[in-house]
Structure formats: structure tokens, C-alpha cells
Amino acid sequence: MTQPTDTPRDGRRPLRLRTALELAASQIPILPLRAGKVPFGNCRRCTDNACGGRPNMKNAGPCTCPGPCHGWAAATTDPNVINSILWRRAWVQASAVAYHPGGAGLTVVDLDNADAIAWARENLPATTTVPTTRGQHWIYLGRMRSANAVRPGIDIKSTMQYARWLGYGSGTMAPLPSAVRALVEREETTSPPGRVVSSVAGRPVWDRSVATGCRHTAAYVRTGLQRGLARISAHAESGAGSQAFAVAQFVAHQHAQCPGPCGLDVMGREIVAAAVSVGVPKAYAERAVANGMAQVVRAA
16 A cells, blocks of 8 residues: 655656755755745744754854755755755745755856956856856856955855856866955955045934835834844954845845835945945945845846
């Protein structure tokens, strides 16, 4: 007599689930993405990282939630997790498969437009190339720190980041070159003590008067924004630029369903000011914040 099982035959599995299991078998950690090419939100127990966060490669946390919570940190190669009931619910709704490049020992240079591709062809060694909607992913063997907006139209995705799976691409994969590492080192190096790269005069402060169409309470908005600004300030040694991008993306996502206006421009200037205060060049901070907010606009 055949016992009932939660594992359907391959032909009955969602296509993205089948792809995920194939990648996991090759030791590529994967996770599902929902509409908008973003990870599924945390479950109620993990909301706002109340659980302490999932153990990851930088800051270990106690959470071992069986669901696909905590974004990139949920990426796994375990077929039992990927094919579990909680994850299969996500696969039914998933719009794409993502993977954690750093967890696979890889770095993705995300080239978002023709100018970025032209720059890469002139300055980086040829490697495996995967076409994207607007540009290309250049994939190198080796992991490094991730960073967004290292150059116009260029993001680096490796540790503590995810990238959409768009196929195996073409070309022979090359070792991670020093030129790619230098992009992050140059863009995220803070100033020596006593030197200010730039400053933001008349630091802006968000209040309800600039958010007449926001559906959130002022306390809710300020709490989320202050937490984000604190994260940026905590990265005075390095990484403040990437944090500014992430905070801007988070803020924009919070207000994606509001009729507006919500004062996003003022919040953006607060984020820029926080990054500049710990030594991020103003132009870089402005670009990171603009790109972070644009990610949500494009997703919508």
C-alpha cells in the first residue's frame, strides 16, 4: 500500500521548485522570490527580527524558523527544507528563484545598463555572463563583501546578498579579480580621522507636515527611520554606503502602498545626511539612496 507523501512527482512540482532543487543539488543556496523580485516577508514570529535573526555569515542569531524568513539568510541547499510544506506554499506564489552568491563561493557583478557593460568590457576580465532584463550579470569564482552603486549602474552581489537565478550563462568563469574588490574598497572607504568628505547643511527632519497622504502614524514612520539611521551610524568604519541603500529600499517599501505624498524625499535626505556624517562621500550617498528607492519603484 502506498503511503501518502508531501513530495509530489517532479511533473507536479512548480517549475521554480524543480529549478531550486536542481541548483541545491549543485550546492548553490537558493530561496524563493515573490512579486517584485523580493524575498517573502517574515512570518509573525520573525517580524522585525523579534526572533533575533537567522544565523548567518556575519552576525549569528538564534532563529531557526522553518519558513523562508530573513531574506538571503534563508538560502539553503537542503532539499528537505526547500521541499517542505512551508516552503512549497511560497513556491506556489513565487515569481522567481534567487540564490546566495557568497554561499556558493561566487560574486556577481550586476551591470544594469549598456554603459555599465561597456565599462566592464574595458576594465574587467571576461567571465561567465548571464543576460538580465536590462543588462548582464558577470559571475566570478570567489566571494567578497557586497555593495550597491559602486559605479553608475553597477552593484556587487556576494556575501549577505541574493541574486536572481537567470540561467547558467555562457563563457568560462574566471577567478574574482582585484579590480572588482577595488570597486567596493574605493566606494566604501571612510575618511581619515579629522577629515570630512562633505557635509549636509541644515540636516532635514521628517515630520507629518510633509506626509499628508501617508497611511502610517508618525510614530511608526519615525521609529522605522530612526532604526535605519542608527544602522548607518553603526557602520562608521565601512559599509555605511550599502546600509544607506538598504535603508532607503526599506523606507520606500514601507510606503509602496500609500496614496502619498509620504515625504520620501525628506526621508531620503535624512538617510544621505546620516551616511555623510560617518564619512560617505555625499555624491555616493545620494546615488545609493536614489538607487535604493528606485528598486522599489521598479518592482512596483
